[in-house]
Amino acid sequence: MSGIRTSAKAIIIEDGKILLTRNEDAQGTFYLLPGGGQRHGEPLSEAVVRECMEETGVLVSVGDLLLVRDYISDNHEFAEDDDDVHQVEIMFRCRIVKGDAHAGETPDIWQTGVEWVDVNELNDIRLYPAAIAEPLQRIARGERPDICYQGDIN
Template identity: 30%
Template sequence: MRKKLRVAAYAICIRDDQLLLARSPAPTGRGHEWVLPGGGMDHGEHPNDTVVRELEEETGYHIEVTALLGMDTTHRVVPWSYHRKVDHHGVRIVYEAKIVGGELRNEIGGSTDMAAWHPLDDVSGLTRVPLIDIALRLWRERPPVGRLEPAPK
């Protein structure tokens, strides 16, 4: 089975008790879901540069990274091409950032179709990827080693 490693960097941007999110088509092909601005690293790129580039592409904003909040990983076997599967390992680096320039706009021709601010109190009611909740926990708890303990059940 083919093994695939994907490293990506994302940003939590909070301003006036609102969280900046981007919207992406759901993988099921039905509807959309909200995601954190960010994405995959290019070969040779530093993750800090990745999140700055990706956030500008997806939202129009220029950011300054203010903190490294932590990391999360995913590991699963997923369908691939020609009826094969791939052993996928995702490493997701989460930063805190502040907006320092640019203007909110939607991405054109990319993986997202909308960018918007959402009140923090409304985020739990959005159709969203699990990484948003993980990133918000990292932002709130700020674990010293950048790794969350499993959520209480």
């Protein structure tokens, strides 16, 4: 792959639980924030709304940009599988305005569902990127993350 892919992600927290997509691979279950790739000519705010509908079946309103991370595959454990991938993920605070969370009509190929996960259990699950567990816990407590840009993390 050449170029840099931009991805818009949603941070949806209600009553101490965060909405994540549940996914399966050869190693088992893993979790991701809902969201995905931005299309050419599509504002990030529209990308995250579209992706949430596709993956979780909910309509969201988009709030503040809270976290940004790079994913440069050559620097992480999936370098063989994600050959030459460079993705920038922009994570927004979102709120559900319509619908109940369920696997959407066009989920990603490895997605098996959605799950509300207690934010205090984020360190106990296979979350990608794992390094955002602590910032997400801060957000759930009503705090802002210490820094927005998280670096090249997985």
